[in-house]
Amino acid sequence: MTAEKIKEIIRCGETSTVQFKKLFKTAEDVANELVAFSNSNGGQIFIGVDDKTGEILGLDYDQLREIGSLVASAADDRVRPAVFPQVETEPVDGKAVMIVTVKKGPDAPYTNKKGEIYVKQGPDKRRVSDNNEILRIFAESGSFQPDRQSIRGTSIKDLDRYLLDEFFQNSLGRSADNLGIPLETALKNLFILDEEGQATLGGLMFFGINPQRFCPAFNIKAVWFYGNSIGGTEYRSSRDIGGTIPRMFKLGMEFIDGCLLRRQEGQNFNSIGVLEIPEIALTELLQNALVHRSWLKPAPIRILVFDNRVEIVSPGALPPSLTVADIKLGNAFQRNQLIANMCAKTMDYRGLGSGIIRALQTDANIEFQNEASGDQFRVILWRTEQKSKEENPSEKEPDVNSKEKSREKEIVGKEKGKEKILELLKSIPGITSSELQEQTGLSRSGVEKIIRQLKEAGKIRRIGPDKGGHWEVIG
Structure with missing residues (x-):
């Protein structure tokens, strides 16, 4: 590294991958820094530079020998597993600066001799004690799935x-x-x-x-808002979507489809038209959220539909080794290998890091936001068609035709609800009322009403007490 390059780096100040130190006094201090860099994205320590002013102070011959010995001792004896930093000395304006280069470790988490784990947080380091964060470090290194x-x-x-x-x-x-x-x-x-x-x-x-x-937080929460603010008190529709990953994907896509407009693009009059946001983009991005979400964070995926956009918010930020620019180029980190393999065998999922590229190749206007501080990843798909005026449910009076359509939809919904509940009672006789709500998306009163109707029609009967009994489907 040239003197000019070193001065250029110093002028830019400390970052999560660049650190300045006047001196190191103990091998333990060195070890903690090596641990933090190894558990993060790696980086360089410039020794002989004032970390407050950026002034190049330099090191004399004895200091170079002493610090070189401390680095070697720390890397070999005080970091577990051992790391192998590169050490070099460069003259800058007649002063010697030692540069210690540490690579991102493949065997994270790394610890010091006391078993403490450190990671980089901006130009500083912090000690990790939260179990989920420790597991995340294991997962990102591939040693825990x-x-x-x-x-x-x-x-x-x-x-x-x-x-x-x-x-x-x-x-x-x-x-x-x-x-x-x-x-x-x-x-x-x-x-x-x-x-x-x-x-x-x-x-x-x-x-x-x-x-x-068993995993109540691993579902999808979908909300269709009035207007463009998540802070609004009114919404058009909402749904908690549970079940298996393929089922959540199917119902999540149906929810989004029901919120978006369709336009005619050369189709005949009877065609349902084309979604205002390309279906390929929605498919790839919702699958991506379900497959690559963090399963260490007990939180749902959120689908938020506004008048001007659709947001898909997935628990878990990108791993430190990936950026938004990386994923746009098709670079991938397969966070959940078992789930990805299952998706490839049961869904239209390729698992080659190409889903984001396919979504971007459509006409969709897509924005990616990696929110490391909130540990989540947000995808925003901007809508091409919007309501010309926000409708407030408390102010709008539906006309006769809309009332009739609403009534027809309600009747169809009830029939589908009956069919689904009958199917569930037949396959899971011991299923509870709350589980029926989760599986069907119906309210408690809706489930109770359908159960009552099915009993009155002689299609089901209860065997045993409410707690511990089971349902029997007749005929």
């Missing part, structure tokens, strides 16, 4: 046999009964079950009868 963690209290009975049969039929051309090995063994081999027979997170989120019973 959140989607393979066991879900306590689950078993093969919590997996939907129909979904398993469909999966094996599509991927192997045979049913779950004809695999040649016991089903439970096959599921363990695929990491759908763990060695104790409990469902893994990935297995539950793809094949679970009711995944949110």
Whole structure:
């Protein structure tokens, strides 16, 4: 590195990858800095530079020897696992500056001799003590896979046999009964079950009868707002979408579709038209949110529809090794390998880092926001057509035709609700009222009303008490 380059870096000040130090006095101080850089994106320490003023102070011969020895001792004896920094000395305006280059470590998290973990936060470092953040560091290094963690209290009975049969039929051309090995063994081999027979997170989120019973925060919350502010008190529609990842994707797309306008682009009069935001872009970005979300953060994916935009907010910011510019070029970090593999086998998902590129190749106006401080990733799709005037539900009086259409929609919705509840009662006789609400998207009163109607029609009956009993579908 030339003297001019060093002076240019110093003029720009300290960052998360550049640090200035007058001196190091102990190997422990050096170790803490090496740990922080190794657990983050790596960087360089310029020793012999005042960290407050940027003045180049330089080091004499004895200081160079002493600090070089401290760096070697810290890297070898006081950092676990060991790191291998590069040390060089360069003359700048007649003064010696030592430069210690530390690479991002492949075996994070790195600790000091006391077992303490540090990461870079801007030009400073901070100690990490939160368990979820420690797990995130493990996950980003590839030494821990959140989607393979066991879900306590689950078993093969919590997996939907129909979904398993469909999966094996599509991927192997045979049913779950004809695999040649016991089903439970096959599921363990695929990491759908763990060695104790409990469902893994990935297995539950793809094949679970009711995944949110065990992981209530792993769902989608969708809201269609009036106007363009999330702070508004009125909204057109909202829905909590649960179930497996393929089901959440399907219902999430249906929710967005119902909020957007369609336009005619050369189609005949009876055509439903083309969505104002390209469907390919919506498909790729919602799949991306479901696959690459952080499963270490117990929070839902949010779909927020406004008059001028659609936002898809996914828990978990980009890993430190990726930027928004990187993902636009197709660079990827496969955060959840098991879930990505399942998506590739059960959905129209390629998993090659090309989804963002395909979304950008459409005519959609897309904005990406990596919100590291809030640990979330936001995608904004700007709408090409907007309402000319915001409608306030308290001021608008629907006409007769809209009332009739609303009534027709309500009747159709109730019939679909009955069919879905009958299907659930048949496949899960012990299902609870709250689980029916989650699976159907109906309110408590809506579920209770349909249950009452089905009982009166002689289609179902209750066996046993409310708690501990089960439903029987008749006929």
